[in-house]
Amino acid sequence: xxxxxxxxNLFQSYFSNRNNVLEKCRVNIPKSYYPSLTVQRAFKVxxxxxxxxxPEEIESYSSIFKQENIKDFNFQLNDNPDLNxxxxxxxxxxxxxxxxxxxxxxxxxxxxxxxxxxxxxxxxLDRLVQRFEVTKKLYEEYLPGFRxxxxxxxxxxxxxxxxxxxxxxxxxxxxxKYLSTIIKxxxxxxxLPFKDLSRDIxxxxxxxxxxxxxxxxxxxxxxxxxxxxx
Amino acid sequence: MIFDDIAMIAADTSRSRVYIQSLVRNNLLPNYVLVxxxxxxxxxxxxxxxxxxxxxxxxxxLNLESxxxxxxxxxxxIQMTLKSSSIEYEELETTNIHDSAVLKSINDRFESTFIYSxxxxxxxxxxxxxxxxxxxHVHGGYLPDYKGSTTNYYSLINDNSIGASSLFxxxxxxxxxxxxxxxxxxxxxxxxxDHIYDSAARAKVLVETLQYYNNAGEFQCKGDLDKGxxxxxxxxxxxxxxxxxxx
Numbered sequence: 001x002x003x004x005x006x007x008x009n010l011f012q013s014y015f016s017n018r019n020n021v022l023e024k025c026r027v028n029i030p031k032s033y034y035p036s037l038t039v040q041r042a043f044k045v046x047x048x049x050x051x052x053x054x055p056e057e058i059e060s061y062s063s064i065f066k067q068e069n070i071k072d073f074n075f076q077l078n079d080n081p082d083l084n085x086x087x088x089x090x091x092x093x094x095x096x097x098x099x100x101x102x103x104x105x106x107x108x109x110x111x112x113x114x115x116x117x118x119x120x121x122x123x124x125l126d127r128l129v130q131r132f133e134v135t136k137k138l139y140e141e142y143l144p145g146f147r148x149x150x151x152x153x154x155x156x157x158x159x160x161x162x163x164x165x166x167x168x169x170x171x172x173x174x175x176x177k178y179l180s181t182i183i184k185x186x187x188x189x190x191x192l193p194f195k196d197l198s199r200d201i202x203x204x205x206x207x208x209x210x211x212x213x214x215x216x217x218x219x220x221x222x223x224x225x226x227x228x229x230x
Numbered sequence: 231m232i233f234d235d236i237a238m239i240a241a242d243t244s245r246s247r248v249y250i251q252s253l254v255r256n257n258l259l260p261n262y263v264l265v266x267x268x269x270x271x272x273x274x275x276x277x278x279x280x281x282x283x284x285x286x287x288x289x290x291x292l293n294l295e296s297x298x299x300x301x302x303x304x305x306x307x308i309q310m311t312l313k314s315s316s317i318e319y320e321e322l323e324t325t326n327i328h329d330s331a332v333l334k335s336i337n338d339r340f341e342s343t344f345i346y347s348x349x350x351x352x353x354x355x356x357x358x359x360x361x362x363x364x365x366x367h368v369h370g371g372y373l374p375d376y377k378g379s380t381t382n383y384y385s386l387i388n389d390n391s392i393g394a395s396s397l398f399x400x401x402x403x404x405x406x407x408x409x410x411x412x413x414x415x416x417x418x419x420x421x422x423x424d425h426i427y428d429s430a431a432r433a434k435v436l437v438e439t440l441q442y443y444n445n446a447g448e449f450q451c452k453g454d455l456d457k458g459x460x461x462x463x464x465x466x467x468x469x470x471x472x473x474x475x476x477x
Contacts (some may be wrong), residue, residue: 003466003469005421005470005473006466006470007470007474008470008474010466010467010470011467011470014467126460129462130460130462133462133463134462175459176384176387176388176468177384177459177461177462179465179468180384180461180462180464180465180468181462183465183467183468184465187465217467217471220387220468220471221471224387224471224474224475224476224477225475225476225477226471226474226475226476
């Protein structure tokens with residue numbers, strides 16, 4: 001609460017940090033690579049939300065990926081038969097049981113794509129947000145009660161997937177508390193060595209998360225009448 | 231007037247200073263104050279670093295009725311205000327509300343209600359409630375919409391307002407029962423929210439809660455706060471957006 005007020009300089013530091021990592025992504029991703037399916041789906045869904053709410057930002061968002069890399073984006077999300085079973089999978093998660101975080105996040109990812117307003121999505125996302133906000137960590141699994149974490153808490157891919165899920169949810173709901181958590185997760189991710197990020201996050205995945213996060217912040221700055229030129 | 235049945239727990243924070251100065255100004259005095267002193271050299275959440283802080287009582291917002299509790303001397307130690315107002319107080323050299331000496335002091339008192347203004351970031355535990363006392367807290371946010379931490383920065387972004395709500399504490403976070411809640415227009419100088427305006431909004435609600443109590447002879451609860459959204463400490467980027475925003 002008592003972060004000292006630094007004025008607009010704070011925004012400059014924030015964007016500078018993110019731009020440095022984004023530049024490393026641009027340099028390091030081989031041009032022949034295509035975004036993974038998860039990245040493509042996330043990109044497409046967020047793009048649809050932005051088109052509805054902030055059509056003026058679409059050009060900037062869509063330029064995240066080069067045209068030659070988006071040929072796989074032209075698919076119908078709801079045609080995927082796996083997604084039709086997502087509801088059943090979400091209902092199977094119980095707070096009384098041990099929960100594997102990667103499975104929960106992957107299911108949440110698919111479920112939020114289908115319907116960001118589905119109440120079970122918010123319930124489980126809020127539980128993850130609570131755990132992350134209190135401990136600043138995500139554990140490999142959570143014991144019954146969903147309080148105590150177990151196993152590794154340094155799985156980069158979990159934090160990345162959490163950021164993706166939060167980004168889709170925020171794009172759909174505009175609830176600022178999730179943007180706050182997104183920025184904290186991205187702070188954590190960008191504090192790690194780039195070689196570790198490249199190793200553990202799917203192609204273009206980091207690029208998508210950071211580009212989306214910074215776009216969300218730019219949209220909010222604009223909406224609140226704060227001028228910036230960085 | 232002195233409330234025979236009301237005491238106060240006061241950490242040595244800007245908020246406690248604002249509370250006590252407001253209560254004195256409005257002649258709504260607690261019978262006893264338990265001061266939790268921080269003798270360490272580190273500044274705890276809610277404490278002012280005296281060398282960094284200057285009172286700015288020229289702010290135009292101080293003329294507004296809604297900010298009637300914002301004009302305080304935040305550099306004046308609590309003990310000085312208590313002494314000059316002849317309020318009985320005891321000081322314990324601990325910042326831990328659950329310290330056995332604190333629990334004993336609370337247990338030994340006859341007042342049934344304690345205004346709670348402890349150090350930030352602490353969730354009250356069962357042993358405190360086992361004292362049988364009621365703990366009157368003023369949350370910095372409009373309940374139940376804004377539960378949790380730094381909620382006034384979230385509400386500034388969402389609807390350009392800040393809030394404060396009085397409630398009796400239980401073992402859950404900001405779950406009630408609710409006594410009184412108010413919304414406030416943001417001050418012009420939003421960079422002063424942490425130490426001045428958040429505390430002033432809470433103090434205003436505290437004063438009005440005690441005025442209602444004085445008039446009615448009892449605290450009138452307005453239901454539990456089961457619903458609502460819980461927020462966590464806002465990221466500095468968003469806090470700066472809330473401060474620099476003009477809408």
